[in-house]
Amino acid sequence: MQDIDVKTEHRVTKIDSKEKRIEVVNLSKSETQWFSYDKLIVATGARSRRLNIPGSNAKNIFTLKDLDDGIRIKNYIDEKRPKRVAILGGGFIALEMCEAFRLRNCETFLFCRRDLPAGNLEREISEKILKELEENGIHFLAHHEPAAFKMNSNGEAISFETNKAEYPVDMVLMAIGVIPNVEIAKEAGIELGKTGAIRTDTAQRTNLTDIYSAGDCSEVFNLVSQDWVHTPLGDIANKQGRVAGENAAGGKATFSGAVGSAAFKVFELEVAFTGLGTQTARGYGFDVDSQIIEAESKVGYMPGSKWMLIKLIFDRRSGRLLGAQMVGKEGVARRINALAVAVHQKMSVDEIARLDFAYAPPFSAPLDPILIAAEQAAKKIVR
């Protein structure tokens, strides 16, 4: 018994910061009530972005953000047994769902605006992802601009029309990003940042007294670019939430920021990254160079050794590691954490090359792939 009053199916529709109260609708009873507060934490999250094109309100077009969305998708597959599924988008959710739909024997079409999936990652990483998708029977369709969905008389989309062609579909998943839920905060006078998410300080305070914000509705400070960005990830949300909670209860906690690390799985591939990519780093004015290597996950004579690709992004003058991206079939998602520490601590690639990593044949080569990549990168530093 933690003595926290949890009210589900209650939607907060207004924040009145002058009277220190919020307006709440009890959705199951359709009743509206005011609740007073001394301290308020806005953790309203984000919602899936939806395309606003003809037919996009069809009932077999889904988004995936929360458990209810997942249940709806699962139920629809169980009931209707869709043969052809179109996924719009190329991010984590789109890629993870490719596998989920294939496991349910759906013929799966992945539509992207860009030329490669995971278009925010480095090209070399995205190319490996594309290969994995194709090997697993996903039809990848690049450079497709959505135009419309054609509906039948039941209000179900039966085809997806793009700038290139029309594709018959039985089900659609839109996985084209999220929008922070900031409407009630904005209306109350809570300041938003340039990203459109709620602006906070490192104590998770907003501009209004006694109001804090945390999670996907708020910005996070990126420790590499030194800029406030919107990085809607669950681990960051948890950390911000703890800080907001501690401070709202009278404590003095800070969340100094994130370097932006994440990992995901695409069929047999592990994909992981930390810090900034080449283009983003250039955009922030870094003098960027990079090094890419392919290595084995174990000593070559060990059975089951798998390839992996590592790309290090670093500052050409100082050698400082700005970011890293990896893809491979084994030992990738965990390995990135060593590089997340290096980015966090502003280590240079030549320092990284000298790190004492644990070695045994089942886990890596005598020189860990990270050390090999860092050694190669160090040769490019211009001091």
Next chain:
Amino acid sequence: MLKKEKLVIIGGSAAGPSAAARAKRVNPDLEVTMFEQGRFVSYGS
């Protein structure tokens, strides 16, 4: 009797529950209420 201080949290996915738990640990006397529009809490953490 001293009136308990009230903490209200809007949102029950990841940041909300973390904030609620932390606040309660720091100050067990706090009256914490968490509102969530959906049927589930802690679904995205």
